Amino acid sequence: MTRKFVIGSRGSDLALWQANHVKALLEDTFADRAFEIKLIQTTGDKMLDVALSKIGDKGLFTRQIETELLNGSIDLAVHSLKDLQTEQPDGLSIGAVCKRELPHDVFISKHGVSLKELPQGAKVATGSLRRRSQLMNFRPDLKIVEIRGNVPTRLRTFDESDLDGMVLAFAGVHRLDLDDRISDRIDFDIMLPAVGQGAVAVEVRNSDEDVLEVVRALEDRETRYCIAAERSFLRTLEGGCQVPIGAHAVFDSGQITLQGYVGSLDGTAAFRDSIVGGADEADSLGRRLADRLISVGAADLLAEARIGADSRAGAV
Numbered sequence: 001m002t003r004k005f006v007i008g009s010r011g012s013d014l015a016l017w018q019a020n021h022v023k024a025l026l027e028d029t030f031a032d033r034a035f036e037i038k039l040i041q042t043t044g045d046k047m048l049d050v051a052l053s054k055i056g057d058k059g060l061f062t063r064q065i066e067t068e069l070l071n072g073s074i075d076l077a078v079h080s081l082k083d084l085q086t087e088q089p090d091g092l093s094i095g096a097v098c099k100r101e102l103p104h105d106v107f108i109s110k111h112g113v114s115l116k117e118l119p120q121g122a123k124v125a126t127g128s129l130r131r132r133s134q135l136m137n138f139r140p141d142l143k144i145v146e147i148r149g150n151v152p153t154r155l156r157t158f159d160e161s162d163l164d165g166m167v168l169a170f171a172g173v174h175r176l177d178l179d180d181r182i183s184d185r186i187d188f189d190i191m192l193p194a195v196g197q198g199a200v201a202v203e204v205r206n207s208d209e210d211v212l213e214v215v216r217a218l219e220d221r222e223t224r225y226c227i228a229a230e231r232s233f234l235r236t237l238e239g240g241c242q243v244p245i246g247a248h249a250v251f252d253s254g255q256i257t258l259q260g261y262v263g264s265l266d267g268t269a270a271f272r273d274s275i276v277g278g279a280d281e282a283d284s285l286g287r288r289l290a291d292r293l294i295s296v297g298a299a300d301l302l303a304e305a306r307i308g309a310d311s312r313a314g315a316v
Helices: 013-029 063-070 129-138 151-159 170-175 209-218 221-237 279-314
Strands: 004-009 034-039 076-080 092-097 105-109 123-126 143-146 165-169 200-205 245-252 255-263 270-278
Touching: 004 013, 004 063, 013 034, 013 076, 013 151, 013 170, 013 200, 013 209, 063 076, 063 092, 063 200, 076 209, 092 209, 092 221, 105 170, 123 129, 123 151, 129 143, 129 245, 129 255, 129 270, 151 165, 165 170, 200 209, 221 245, 221 255, 221 279, 245 279, 255 279, 270 279
Parallel strands: 004 034, 004 076, 123 143, 123 165
Antiparallel strands: 076 200, 092 200, 105 165, 245 255, 255 270
């Protein structure tokens, strides 16, 4: 009898796009197999009225899905790779990394202007400490406002507000066919993305050889190299949603160029550097770049950010 493979996913519009994208790729490759999607609600989906930085949970959008994967009620899980912790739970691994979409952040404007063209003191929304830190480092005059929710919810909240602008990931906006809302694609020299931003990960049980064999068809080798370097950087810094860390790796002719950012919560202090090496050094490159930033003072910023995060979490 043909085995039916159950794909676990969150229920947001973007999560469903990603799950259906993976399902379609698998169906095209394995016409003799059956695939279905099971929706799973996560902690992050339930706590929409609390800032991410106050929750203090690195498994915010993944834990319930991973639990169902471990107990066998689903066979594979589709995630935005940036939501995954840098270490998978025992028994699980990233079975495939799909080809990455552009990892840039984008600026949504009420008046069609770029981030650089905003007037002094403009109000800009983001739910990310990473974006907040880099925005304030670039434009200290801006007033940063907290915003939560999936992409359509954020856009609706933005449209009904007095905000001047908002920052979102290009991948999410593009995958939902909302490119006409983009006023400006933010250059990497202004804002480095979240680790893994734009990439889709397929998480599996290490023991399930049938699933491992199937998801290998989804693997994009170059994206895997870049993600390995970025996640190693984050892992070494031990950062999460509560710490302003950005990273971006590029693969070209067997070489990886990795850029990394660590900033203070208010953006007044920031450390940024880059490193180049072979693809086979991906994990080492991330560690070395993190160590380099730590050695010049990033450790103090990370400690301050964690203290601030702890105090915010205690206030919830």
